[in-house]
Structures are given as C-alpha cells and as structure tokens.
Amino acid sequence: MPEPVLLPLADTPPAERRDAARNRVALLEAAERLVAAHGVAGVTMDAVAHEAGVGKGTVFRRFESREGLMAALLNHSETEWQAAVISGPPPLGPGADPWDRLLAFGRSRLETTIVHAELIRAAGRASTRSTAAYSFIAMHVRYLLAxxxxxxxxxxxxxxxxxxxxxxxxDQVELDGIPVDRVYAGWVxxxxxxxxxxx
Amino acid sequence: MPEPVLLPLADTPPAERRDAARNRVALLEAAERLVAAHGVAGVTMDAVAHEAGVGKGTVFRRFESREGLMAALLNHSETEWQAAVISGPPPLGPGADPWDRLLAFGRSRLETTIVHAELIRAAGRASTRSTAAYSFIAMHVRYLLAxxxxxxxxxxxxxxxxxxxxxxxxDQVELDGIPVDRVYAGWVxxxxxxxxxxx
Incomplete structure (x- = not known):
C-alpha cells in the first residue's frame, strides 16, 4: 500500500527536525549501551560515535561536550524510567498489588539513583538539579500509599x-562499600x- | 580572692586573640537578638554595629560582608543548638525519656531549620553546606532510636x-504557607x- 500523502499539521515537526530528534535518540541509546557494558567512565565522545556508527563531529555538534552528553543522558534515562513506572510491565508498572509496586519502585529507584549519581558527577556544570523528577517520584509514592x-x-x-x-x-552515608542489598533490605x-x- | 597568675599553656591563645574571639561572639549575639526581634531581613551591618555598640567598620573588619556575617551566624547557631542537645536542659538535652527527647529534637530541629534556611539564602556564596552538622544530627537520632x-x-x-x-x-514541599504545627504533627x-x- 502506498504511503498516504498527508497535509502537514500545525504541530507536526518538519522532517528535518524529526530526523534530528531520531539521530539524537540513536546517540543516547548508543551511550546507554556503553554505560551498561562499561560503566559511566567508559563513555567517551569517541566511543559513542563508534558505537552509533557516526563521525565524532556529529556527537560534538549534538551535545557540545562530554558534560553535555552526560546531562542529556541523565534526562533521557529519567524520562525512560518514568515511562516504565507509568505504563511499563508490573510490578514497577500498573497492574500489580500496590505493596509489590512499592517494593519494585524502591529497588528500581535505588539502582537508578546509583547510576544517576555517577552521571550527575560526570555532567558537572551541565547538570541541572531536577525538582520535576523529584515531584514525579513523590507523587507516585503518595499515590501508592493512598x-x-x-x-x-x-x-x-x-x-x-x-x-x-x-x-x-x-553520598552522605557513603554508599560506596555498603552493598545495595543491605540498603534495600533496610528500606523494605x-x-x-x-x-x-x-x- | 586575687586571680591566680598562671603560666601560659601551649594551647592558651594570647590575650589579644581571646579579646578578638570575645568581640566576635558579642557581635554574633547582637545579630542573634536582631534575628529574634526582626527576622533575618532585619539584620544589616549597620543594625549589628548599633546593637553591639561598636562602629560599622568593626563589623566589616570581622565579617567582610553581610554574607560573611550570615555564614558566621549560621555556624554559631548550629554550634549553640548542638550544645543544647548535648548538655542543655531536658527534654532536648539529656535526662528525659528517649521518646520525649526524640519529640523535642524534632520540634527544635524543625524550627532551627526554618531559621537556618533563611540564613543560608542570605549567606549566598559564603555559606558552606555542612556535612558535619548533618552527621551530628544523624548520630543523635541513631542514639535515641537505639x-x-x-x-x-x-x-x-x-x-x-x-x-x-x-x-x-x-523548600521542595514549599513550607511557606504550611503551618509548622502541621509539619510537626505529621513528623510525630x-x-x-x-x-x-x-x-
């Protein structure tokens, strides 16, 4: 079936901007794979370019610096995590008993925080303390408590x-050295x- | 009885430095009286000089700026509060039932935090986030829980x-507008x- 020709809607971004957004996401996903495989320290502009199959110049054009990439990665990761809570599979997502959801939330948030703390450090001045992220979390926990x-x-x-x-x-309790499982057990x-x- | 003449000990500060320290405390106590009477906004370098009965130049020599004064006041207030917890009258200080001490701690800390938040804002870049202050509080609460x-x-x-x-x-829950008593009741x-x- 031939693709229908649609009139452009007022809020449809031009093809050029859509491509840019897609490329941006592709670079962030490449960076995420590198974090999963080698940790935050393993994410260099060179490695991201190589992993995404683009030139290093493209990565610099999108994110300006490694700090900029880290800040974008933080934002992307937080958004994905929120999506998993709102509409992902249970028990983190909807459909499970609220107590099981609360436990899944605690475990998942703890693990996310540990990765994000590293990203925040790596983002340096480019990182912005997000009160919106905290508001979402606080709202979700209040909902589960209710x-x-x-x-x-x-x-x-x-x-x-x-x-x-x-x-x-x-950071204050110096997590380094304390196993995540011990923190999680205390939290439960x-x-x-x-x-x-x-x- | 005449004051005994003591040989100076290695760690006794010279009379000059002791005077300087005394003058410094006198200025901080004058600033504290102004906070109690007019709030943090009422504390100007002029007002502190007037309250302490010294010239404005003396206040500037000690603290350099209003921000410097606010940072010093914050530190002084935290130290005084710690002294009240360690050796002040019960129920905040020792001697009361640990549950009563915990409640007195919560109320007192909540009120202290509200004043300190204003001081931190007024101290601007001169304020240093004190992990030592937090460690003391966490240690005290752990002791009471035990x-x-x-x-x-x-x-x-x-x-x-x-x-x-x-x-x-x-700050995040925007305390302004929420009565302290409501926060305290929730905390109890x-x-x-x-x-x-x-x-």
Whole structure:
C-alpha cells in the first residue's frame, strides 16, 4: 500500500527536525549501551560515535561536550524510567498489588539513583538539579500509599520513604562499600513500618 | 580572692586573640537578638554595629560582608543548638525519656531549620553546606532510636526520620504557607511508625 500523502499539521515537526530528534535518540541509546557494558567512565565522545556508527563531529555538534552528553543522558534515562513506572510491565508498572509496586519502585529507584549519581558527577556544570523528577517520584509514592490505605500526612511520609533512596543522602552515608542489598533490605523494613504492620 | 597568675599553656591563645574571639561572639549575639526581634531581613551591618555598640567598620573588619556575617551566624547557631542537645536542659538535652527527647529534637530541629534556611539564602556564596552538622544530627537520632530499643538499620531509619526536617526538602514541599504545627504533627506520626506502635 502506498504511503498516504498527508497535509502537514500545525504541530507536526518538519522532517528535518524529526530526523534530528531520531539521530539524537540513536546517540543516547548508543551511550546507554556503553554505560551498561562499561560503566559511566567508559563513555567517551569517541566511543559513542563508534558505537552509533557516526563521525565524532556529529556527537560534538549534538551535545557540545562530554558534560553535555552526560546531562542529556541523565534526562533521557529519567524520562525512560518514568515511562516504565507509568505504563511499563508490573510490578514497577500498573497492574500489580500496590505493596509489590512499592517494593519494585524502591529497588528500581535505588539502582537508578546509583547510576544517576555517577552521571550527575560526570555532567558537572551541565547538570541541572531536577525538582520535576523529584515531584514525579513523590507523587507516585503518595499515590501508592493512598492505594495501600495509609492515612495521615502522605506527603511527609513519602518524603521520609524517599530520603534513603536519594543521591545526596546516599553520598552522605557513603554508599560506596555498603552493598545495595543491605540498603534495600533496610528500606523494605522502613516501608513496612510506614505502611503498617503485618507486611 | 586575687586571680591566680598562671603560666601560659601551649594551647592558651594570647590575650589579644581571646579579646578578638570575645568581640566576635558579642557581635554574633547582637545579630542573634536582631534575628529574634526582626527576622533575618532585619539584620544589616549597620543594625549589628548599633546593637553591639561598636562602629560599622568593626563589623566589616570581622565579617567582610553581610554574607560573611550570615555564614558566621549560621555556624554559631548550629554550634549553640548542638550544645543544647548535648548538655542543655531536658527534654532536648539529656535526662528525659528517649521518646520525649526524640519529640523535642524534632520540634527544635524543625524550627532551627526554618531559621537556618533563611540564613543560608542570605549567606549566598559564603555559606558552606555542612556535612558535619548533618552527621551530628544523624548520630543523635541513631542514639535515641537505639535507646528506644528500635532494631534494624538505624542509620537508614535515621535518614528517613530526618528527611522531613531538612531544609532542601522543606523548600521542595514549599513550607511557606504550611503551618509548622502541621509539619510537626505529621513528623510525630512518622516517628511513631518508625519507633513502633503503642506510642
């Protein structure tokens, strides 16, 4: 079937801008694969260009510097994580029991925070502390607490529940050296206390 | 009785330095009285000089700028608050039931944080984020949790209990407009959940 010829809509970006966006995502996905394989330290402008099969100049044109790439990667990763919470498979996404969703959230957020803390350090001045990201997380936890029938100041309880999963706090307790499983076990205990006994 | 003449000890500061330290404290105490009477906005270099009965030049020599004064005031206030926790009257200081001490700690920390948040803003670039101050607080809460017979990852539980009392978090929930009593009531509920039922 031939592709239908559509009149351009007011909010459809021109083909050129769509291509640019697609190329940008391709570069970020290449960078993500490098993070997964070699850690944040392994992500250089050269390695991203090689992984994405483009010239190094293209990577510099898109992100200006390694710091710029790191900041973009942070943003991209946060957006993907939010999508997984909103519409991904359970138990992180919808459809599971709220207690199971809360536990999946805690584990996933803890792991995300550890990677993001490295990205934030690598992004240096290019990184912007995102209050929007925190708002999303706090809103999600409040929603789950309400689903679990918890009463009280859910906003304050959510803040308490989130604190041990946050990067500046994890830095302060010097996570390096403390196994993630130990932090997670402590967090599950905290969640049980806040949600109520019998969990 | 005449003052005994003592041989100077190696770590006794010369009279000149002791005078300087005394004058510095006198200026900080004058600034504290102004904060209590008129809030942080009411503390100008002129007002501090007038309150302490010295020339404006003296205040500038000690603190360089209003920002410098605010940073010094923050440090002085934190030290005084720590002294009240370590050796002040109960229930904030030693001698009260650990649960009463925990509640007094929460109320006092919440009020201190609100004043300090203003000082941090006023200190601008002169303010240094103090991890030492946080370590003291976390250590104190862990001690009280242990006294209350709480078991588990006390470090993590302390982080959760402290989070709703911390300035960056209070900024994020936009405390302005939310009465302190409401935040405190929510925090007491959180503390009851973490310490255990029957409180």
């Amino acid at each position: 689903e679990l029938g918890v009463t009280g100041d859910l906003q304050l309880l959510a803040i308490a529940l989130l604190a041990p999963l946050e990067a500046p706090i994890l 205990d905290l969640a049980s206390r806040i949600v109520g006994q019998g969990r | 006294e209350l017979g709480v078991t588990g990852d006390l470090q993590l539980l302390a982080i959760a209990l402290l989070a709703p009392l911390e300035a960056p978090i209070l 509920d959180l503390a009851s959940r973490i310490v255990g039922q029957g409180r």
